[in-house]
Amino acid sequence: MSGLCSHALELTGLAGDPGSRVHRLDPRAKIVGLFSVTIIAVSTPLAHWPVYVCCVAVLATYAAAARVSPRAVWRRVRFILPLVLLVAVFVPFVRSGGDSWAFGPLTIHQAGLEVLGAVSAKALIGTVGAALLGATTTFPSVLRGLEAMRMPRLLVLIAAFMYRYLFVIVEEAGRMRAALVSRGYAPRNALQVGAMGRMASAMFLRTYSRGERVYHAMLARGYNGTMPQLHPLAFGRADAVFVAGVLAVTLSARIAGATA
């Protein structure tokens, strides 16, 4: 389905050793730990770049402990490259300030390079952090963690149903798209995409009736508004140590950078 798909569905789900200590941590610990790494990195100005190094080191340790290979991480984060490239193409030339270097007709400015450096570092850390969360935590347990962290129940329920049927529906869209292509459909401009709209509505109506069927099937099996859980979440000592360790390392780097 390459070329039709902006979200590569195979690039989700667990990676690494599913039995590792990291995989077995409480989802809340991993959500808090990884998202605080991202927040700390994003809030740091480029002048305190050692904080970025520290965040990368924390993420690398996390990945190594979970036995998630660099290759798996790269496959999940490489799609941000075009966006960083887009900034790289414009910013060093048009954003003036600081020293500048002339290359023929083009001038590179230091201020622009600084913006580029900060943006790439932060985008990398944020994307790797989210990719590692996805690689070490199943999406249903992320949702259970978020629910335990007081995320509104309606949002969690919608997300749960969405994820459960996502793959079915995306593959159905892929089949319908393949059917269009096999009949010679190759739009050359945005005015020729009406067939995709009719496809979208066929997909919508099928999805709608699927939703109704699913709900009635659930009622028939005794659904009463909550999903039964076999193993309740337990935030143990290992989880507390993990969160405390991550926060201690990154926050102390951040504070040392701010006061230096």
Next chain:
Amino acid sequence: MYSLPIALHIPDGFLSNGVSAVLWVVAIVIIAYGLRVANVSLTEDRVPLLGVLAAFIFAGQMLNFPVAGGTSGHFLGAALAAVLLGPWIACIVTAVVIAVQAIAFADGGITVLGANIVNMGALGALLAGFLMVAALRVLPKTRGAFLGTVAVVAWTAVMVGAIATALQLAISGTVPLGTVLPAMVGVHALIGIGEAVITVAAVSAVLASRPDLIAIGDPERYAAGAPALAGEGAR
């Protein structure tokens, strides 16, 4: 053939801390109000439906189409969601889609999730929904006027999202406004045409087969006149 997908998902670090924080607050306020509307107007049995519709929007965003010069845009679906679900519920559903893309697929940053929810979902859904309600009040109650309005609001929703993204990137100091605004507006004027064509085709097919599923306007009145072509087709 490789084409560069133009995505509006902003990654972490592209927006300044202030801009990210403000847009988080805006997104939370919109979602909180949307949840209140949903709790009033939704019965429990609609929740699985909203979930599969969120999956539908996610799948709809796989619909890539060529724009110009080797770039492609993809369907966003905020306007379609607003027409089918009403503006507030559409906000919630698109917000869930964007949040799942960020959390499960690392697509779009966590610190800028508020911005992405506003730009790609809430702004478009609210604007499309309320523009349609306002326009349908003054326009003649015909099928043509209804579909014309759908086209205009779908294009507008994409443009407003793109302009908002460009402004946020410029205010954050990531890219100068003079560079980013013309680029975003130019590309999205074309993506918006694709969005409008897809949305109109989708809405007219739903009008023809299940007009009761359209949340805005008085669709039963102009349902007749087109052949039913969607529905439970070949399986």
